[in-house]
Amino acid sequence: xxxxxxxxxxxxxxxxxxxxxxxxxxxxxxxxxxxxxxxxxxxxxxxxxxxxxxxxxxxxxxxxxxxxxxxxxxxxxxxxxxxxxxxxxxxxxxxxxxxxxxxxxxxxxxxxxxxxxxxxxxxxxxxxxxxxxxxxxxxxxxxxxxxxxxxxxxxxxxxxxxxxxxxxxxxxxxx
Numbered sequence: 001x002x003x004x005x006x007x008x009x010x011x012x013x014x015x016x017x018x019x020x021x022x023x024x025x026x027x028x029x030x031x032x033x034x035x036x037x038x039x040x041x042x043x044x045x046x047x048x049x050x051x052x053x054x055x056x057x058x059x060x061x062x063x064x065x066x067x068x069x070x071x072x073x074x075x076x077x078x079x080x081x082x083x084x085x086x087x088x089x090x091x092x093x094x095x096x097x098x099x100x101x102x103x104x105x106x107x108x109x110x111x112x113x114x115x116x117x118x119x120x121x122x123x124x125x126x127x128x129x130x131x132x133x134x135x136x137x138x139x140x141x142x143x144x145x146x147x148x149x150x151x152x153x154x155x156x157x158x159x160x161x162x163x164x165x166x167x168x169x170x171x172x173x174x175x
Contacts, residue, residue, distance in 0.1 A: 010085055010107055010144050012036060013048050017064060029064065036085065037069040045092055047072055049082040056152070073167070074099050074153040086110060086145045092137040096168045099151040101130035108145035111138040132157045134168060 017030035036046035072082040109123040115134040157165040
C-alpha cells in the first residue's frame with residue numbers, strides 16, 4: 001500500500017496481525033500499512049484504527065473486524081485500538097468520550113486542556129489515562145504528535161445530583 005503521509009507528517013503505520021490456521025497453528029493473518037482517516041482534511045488530525053471489538057472479553061477467533069473511516073469512539077462494553085496524529089500547530093476542540101482512554105505519546109508532545117481551564121503537557125514516552133473528562137488537545141510545537149490509544153467503553157458518569165455527563169463531539173452534544 002502506498003504511503004499517504006506528507007513531508008510534515010509521520011509515516012503511515014504498519015500493522016501485523018496474528019491468528020490461527022484451521023488446525024490451531026499460530027500464523028500471521030495480516031501485514032500491511034494502514035491508511036489513516038483524515039476527516040478534517042490534510043492539515044487536520046488523522047486517525048488510524050487497528051482493531052475494534054464490540055465486546056469485552058474480545059474474541060480471538062472471530063473474523064478480523066472491518067474497520068470503517070469514522071472517529072474512534074467505543075460503545076459501552078467494547079474496545080478500540082488506534083493512533084491519532086495531530087499536526088504541528090493544530091488542535092482538537094473540546095470533547096468528551098464515554099470511555100476510559102489509555103494513551104501514550106509516541107512522537108512529539110501534546111497539551112491536554114480540560115474544561116476547567118487546567119492544562120498538562122504530555123511528552124514523548126509519557127502516558128495519560130482519560131476517564132471521560134471534557135478535554136481538548138493542542139499541539140503547540142513544530143512537529144506532529146502521535147498518540148497511541150486503547151479506548152474502553154465505560155459506564156455513564158453520574159454526578160451526585162443525578163446529572164449524567166454526556167458525550168460531546170467537538171464542543172457539541174450528540175443529537
